[in-house]
Amino acid sequence: MAELLTTELPLQGLRVIDLADGKGEMCGRLLADLGADVILVEPPGGFASRQKAPLLGGESLHFASHHANKKSVCLDLQSAEGKAAFLALVDSADILIESRRPGEMAELGLDADTLRGRRADLIILSISDFGQTGPYRDYQASNAVQLAMGAVLARSGIAGNRPLLPPGELALETTAVQAAWVALLGYWQKLHTGTGNTMDFSILEATAQVIDPGLGVTGSAAAGRSANELAPYGRPPVGFLYPIFPCADGHVRICVLNPRQWQGMCGWLGDDHPFTDPKYGNIGVRFKEIKQINALIAALFADKAGEELVAEGQKRGVPIAAVATPEQVLNDSHFNARGAFVELPVAGRQGKLPSGYVEIDGQRMGLREPAPTLGQDNELLSGLLPRPAAQVTGSAKRRPLSGIRVLDLGVIVAGAESGRIFADQGAEVIKVENTAFADGLRQTSAEGVAISQSFCQGSRNKKSFGLNLRSPEGIAIFHQLAKDADVVLSNFKPGTLESLGIGYDDLKALNPGIIVVESSALGNTGPLAKSMGYGPLVRAASGLTGLWCYPELDNSYSDSITIVPDHFAARVSGVAILAALIRRERTGVGGRIAVSQAETLLNVLAAPLLRESLQPGSLKPLGNTIEFSSPGGVFPCAGDDMWCVIDVDSDPAWLALCEAMGRRDLAQDPHYANAEGRIAHREILEAAVADWTAKHDALAVMEQLQAAGVKAGKMHRLSDFDDNPHLNARNFFRHFEQPGFPTVLQTENGPVSFSDLPEPEIRPAPFQGQHTRELAATLLGFDAEKIEQLVADGVLEVMKENEFITA
Known part of the structure; x- marks a missing residue:
């Protein structure tokens, strides 16, 4: 188990009721890792995820990895007694997370209006596949279906080959972290207004925002082009920018x-x-x-x-990294020197589990207690005291992070996104930059365009302050800014802030409440800490690259255009920052946050890595095989490069699929009557499904199967998004005018489409040094003469006069 903590857990005292079963479970786990009292409310037979494959000695490795640090109470919500106990638990809580299908909570008499009527300051986070409203409201999805409908699948693979499902449960795991970000935004708003929140969180929308967003920031190699501009109709060609080479004992990648x-x-x-x-x-x-x-x-x-x-x-x-195998990842000297894994007892054996997403004050926010046995904490139901209702002190339409000042030193994707998600929620985000060390996102290959689309997406709502941090005067000015700042963001090589004199210890001496965030490729400690940080190397070192390939094709690594984990790692940072801000409300003290981007991927693969540690060789490339479902995978449809994902994960779904295909002979065959039989005959069944889908339009296949209760999703491309009826119905898109860019830009809305939070105010991204004079005067108190002298001396940098600006 993990070592004893010596730092106060940020979310200590926060109580969360967790009804998430089968999806969104890592949301509660992350809150529990950060110190929240997370209580599973399970039915008499326990959550279905207690039996989710893979099993070892009857124990679910998924449940073990996703419910650690939580408690369990057992209640029958169908009974009056169970419902009364549940409502008493609600009275004692701050946040309720539920992942039931839309309408199920209402059928129990426990809908949001009822619960908020009882406790107005409750934060209710409803996590569902497609949200509580919209044309797809009643559709069902799996991880694979989300990847197809979220336009991730269409860009995964190699030109000339079928689309390729990324490894692991990338959609479900990454979106759970965005759900934690949303939950803490609601809680932070409650702390400052006294009002609760009902939050309708869609996994589809989060998938489209967090993995490879079509409307988000692209990497520096994209030269400012959007994901839409980069996305071919089919899969991308083999990449040369991040080539992979065979070596004596495997492969390595260079950048x-x-x-x-x-x-x-x-x-x-x-x-x-x-x-x-x-x-x-x-x-x-x-x-x-x-x-x-x-x-x-x-x-x-x-x-x-x-x-x-x-x-x-x-x-x-x-810049170089080994393309690690799962075995190499588990035994990696760097990861193990950092404590990236911790031992977890499972079925009488010791497995290795990734030890948590983030470090705060030098300590891992990770495993402390194993997943609970069913109902092990039922005694806490007696003597529950209602939490005092929060007093309403402000408007619920306040932007949740207004009043927070962020000094943003971040660059490229992970850096841009970390600041952007704060700026969207009302924080004053000041991008501190200098042309001598320009952010790679500012480069653009488009003629006549003064600012890249990618930079606009990642730095909307920010201000730009031009400052030379390589001069003593510049460092002194940064110190002055830091005295009144709340957060400093960086994603430099570890040690850079300290070498400049602006590390956490330097800034803490000036401002005890400051929170400094360092996001790096491999973490800020360990033998490879100072490795060059590029996403392709992070994916290679964490094992993701080696799993992301066609099993039957040698050297078919297919992650060349993805920018995982940058957008996702930014959300991990955001959750940790909000947790540290919440702790600061109690203690007045800030903290140092460290995020290893490679280790965010280890935690995404938590259950498979735990299984690999217990069953060596179990974690391997699967291609489009959905290991515990059959039929399941990516099936061809009528038309040019058209595909549909189908995931049959239950006996009723199998019978419904057979009925849709007109294959009652398959439904009546006893060899296929259960999951074990269908998996054993996977090739036969999936060939039959492929023969059927190939005769039909992908949209028609999806609609027919969803109507029958089968998880299915058409493979959407980014070009399909504009006309997507569900995304449009749920206000997924926003638009803004950007000075220096010739057309109106389409962008994503907030991280949760429907809630009591106000929508982000979308303002343009800044030109470099655009706000230097303004901020030097208002924040630092410099007069015009001093400002101009600092500009002349090269300490401050202002926007060039020939930059295109409109009022």
Whole structure:
């Protein structure tokens, strides 16, 4: 189990009732990790997820990993006695999380209006597949269906091949973290207004926002282009920017992008190859010869071990990582030196479980107690005291994070998103930047466009303050800003803030309440802490790349265009920051938050990694096989590159599918009467389904099967989103005008479509240094003469006069 904590848990004293079963479970787990008292309310037979595969000795590894740190009470909500006990529990709580199908809570007489009528300041978070309203309200989904309908599947795989399901339960796991962000936003609003909230959270919408959002920030390699501009009709070609090479004991991936990195790689190749001319430091020039260059690198790497290559790359400044297998991940010296895994007893054995998403004040916010046995905490139901009702002190239409000031040093995707999600909710987010070390998102390849679309999406609602942090005067000014700030965001290489004199200890001495966030590729401690941080290397080191491939095709790694985990890691940071702000309300003290982007992926794969530690070899690439469902997978439909995901995970769904296909012979065959039989005959059944779907339109397949109660989803492309009736009905889209950009930009709305929170106010992204003079005067008290002198001295930087600005 985890070591004893020496820091006060941020959410200590917060009580959460958790009814999430089968989806959204990691939302409550994350809140519990951060110290909340999370109480499962289970029916007499226990949650269905207690039997969710895989099982070991009758214990669900999914349940063990998703319900650790929680408590369990057993109540029959169909009975008057059980309902009365539940309502008494509600009276003692702050937040209720439920994941039942729309309308089920109302059927129990426990709908939001009833519960809020009893306790007006309750935060109710309803997590459902498609939300409580809209044309798809009653549809059912699985992880695979969400990936298809959320436009993730369409971009996954390799050109010329079928679309490829990403590994693990990427949609369900990442959206649960966004749900935790939403829950804490509601709670923070309650602390400052006294009002509760009813929050209608859709997994589909969160999937479209958190994994590879069509309307979000793209990586620096995209040169400012949007995901829509980058997305081909089919799968992308094999990528050359982040190539993977065989080595003596596996594979390694490199990310050689800038001239300095190429200089290191060029020297590694020796001094007698044909690409030593300095002109090849330019990525555009180099890319014209990339096949020949990669052939040289492949020959250099072929007979060397991955560990040797990573060490040499580190020495030469070449960003590199091993494409780790699950076994290598579990035994990785860096992860284990950091305590990224903790032992968990399961069925009389010791497994290894990722130890939590985040560190606060140097301590892991992770496993403290194993998942509860059914009803083990029923005694807490006696003697429950109602929590005093919060007094209404402000308007519920207040933007929840208004009054919070964030100094945003973040760059590229994870950095941009961390600040953006705070700015959307009313925080004053000041992007501190300098042209000498410009944010890569500001580059644009489009002619006549002064600001990239990607930067606009990631920095909307922010202000820009041009400041030279490489000068003593600039550091002094940053210190002055920090005295009145709440949060500092960064995603630099570990140690950078300290080397500049603006690390947590420096800032805490000036402002004890400040919260400093450091997000990095592999964490801020451990032997590889100072590795170059690129998403493709993070995915390789965490094992995701090795799992994201076609099992039957060698070297078919298919994560070349995804930007996982950047958007998701930003939400992890956001949850931790809100938790630290909540703790500061009690203690007056801030804190230091550290997020390892690689370890966010380890936690996404928590259950599969736990299983691998107990059953070596169990975690392997599955392609489009849904391991515990059959028929299940990605099926061809009529038309050009049209597909539908179907996931049959119950006997009734199997019979409904057979009826839809007109195959009563299959329904009556005893070999297929249960899940075990269907899985054993997967090839036969899935061939039959593919033969049927190929004759029908993908939308028609989805609609017919959903009407019959079968989980099915058409593979949507980003180009389908504008006309998506469900997303439009749920106010998923917003628009804004951006000075310097020729057209109105479409963007995403807030993280939860329907709640008592106000929608984000969408303001344009800033030009570099656009607000320097304004902020220097209002926040620092500098007069005009001093400001202009600091600009002349190169300490402050202001927007160039030729930047296109409108009032």
